[in-house]
Amino acid sequence: MADITKKVGERIRLLRITKGFSREKLSELSDINANYIGQVERGEKNLTIETLQKLIRGMSVTLEELFRHLDPMEKKDVLGEIMEDLSARSPEDQAVVLQLLRTMFDWEEKKHGKS
Template sequence: MQDTAKRIGARFLTLRRRLKYTQEQVAEKSGINSTYYGRVERGEANISLELLVSIANTLGVSLSELLDIEPEKDRAQLFAEFVTLLENTSDDELKLAYKVVRDVLR
């Protein structure tokens, strides 16, 4: 459960930063205490459905967009997904992907 709270909090952070809002601004516009909002964003506190809707409205996204989080994947899952992505590329895209990955991992 705490893993889910941390992923939801990280999603809040991403959306809040995209709007260049402070935690205090989101909390005020959502009608909650800024300390509590900070705890939620860090994954340290659970949040009610009512507050999820309020924060979604504040951030200008639907509830489904707000909760658009992916479960953590292990190394094997990531590798399999990466291979699948590469299998469905053109030769030029594959060469570009290779160069990008090579440069990132150097």
């Protein structure tokens, strides 16, 4: 099988284990045969879009979460690093960081008399 098939399977296995699910539990949650899930995780089977959707719904993850670390883009700048770090945080944490940045920028502008 193609390298991408193995990578997707490994990522599915990692997410399943991280969620604390056995193959049988994921099978129940996603309505997919547990043996088939094992074949997918080993990279022996290609997934259809429909099956992929069932799996991510069963694990309560998004497509973005599934593919996030599959083939990471090269970090080219600080903003990219910040975006990557924030994408793994909760919406509440993201809001706090945004407020901190705004406060810091306001302070900087006042310090330099730009208000």
